Amino acid sequence: MAAPEGRPTGGEGRVAGKVAIVTGGGQVPGPGVGTGKATALLLARHGASVVLVDNEPDRAEVTRKEIEQLGGAAVVVAGDVTVAADAERFTQAALDSFGRLDVLVNNVGVSRPGSILDTTEDSWDDLLRINLKSVYQVSRFAIPAMAATGGGSVVNISSIGALRAIGFAAYSAAKGGMISLSQEMAAAHGPQGIRVNVVVPGSVQTPRTQGAAEKLGQDLGEIQKTAAAVLPLGTVTHGTGWDIAYAALFFASDESSWISGQVLAADGGASVTLPAVALASLRQRQAG
């Protein structure tokens, strides 16, 4: 069936010819796939050239090799998303390597549980810097480059903590701030052809969360089983990096060309049932 006029044809070329930066394009070693890596692989599979940003470049090198095996193009840029000089280099690398920039996926994020009383000032500053300031830092260099060739798409990876209390005060504050910032960016830069949208992942099994849970002595599988039991989509569709990556791909592609400033939860339905999730987990703890 022919695609409607002016629409992408789907298939494997949903972002064909575009150039994308994915921050956190590597992943910590471990089972499963990280959101950044899944997004980079999916963008490449659909025809984009990818700049893989990571402060641990060896991790991004693994993603680059996999993209190359798929027949795609990618480069690795080592750097910290919170540092201005590094952020400037990410955009420069896209221009030097591929001649333009169309997509920025702000994926880097770090979480730590605790109420504000459990959160030291240093920890608060760290979480706000890595999760929120990074979006400001990387976007302010990327947006002018995208605008120079008619526009582009910024995709910010937030968290369900932005929409519901999950017991991660500083992290959730930063991720909520990301939604407000995205709306400001969408309004300010829309006239230059820049779209800005947010993906809100629910609890997703990635190597990073597995490692974090282990450090805290938590059984992530058990926590996710409890949560999934009361999710509308149940245990059938357990969230993975791919679920988030497909939402990011949609916002990156021209399929969403009339959508900006929006928030899409990829969470198995958790954002409509989280109070029940919290209750179920509380009940389980009380029973234990």
Ligand SMILES: NC(=O)c1ccc[n+]([C@@H]2O[C@H](COP(=O)([O-])OP(=O)(O)OC[C@H]3O[C@@H](n4cnc5c(N)ncnc54)[C@H](O)[C@@H]3O)[C@@H](O)[C@H]2O)c1
């Ligand atoms: N996994 C979940 O359950 C979950 C839930 C909600 C939201 N999220 C969000 O999804 C995003 C991706 O999470 P993930 O677990 O898939 O991680 P990921 O595997 O996509 O990213 C981790 C990568 O980021 C790199 N990185 C970390 N700090 C960096 C920095 N300052 N500069 C450059 N690179 C840096 C790491 O080296 C690692 O390779 C995050 O923003 C996270 O907050 C995840």
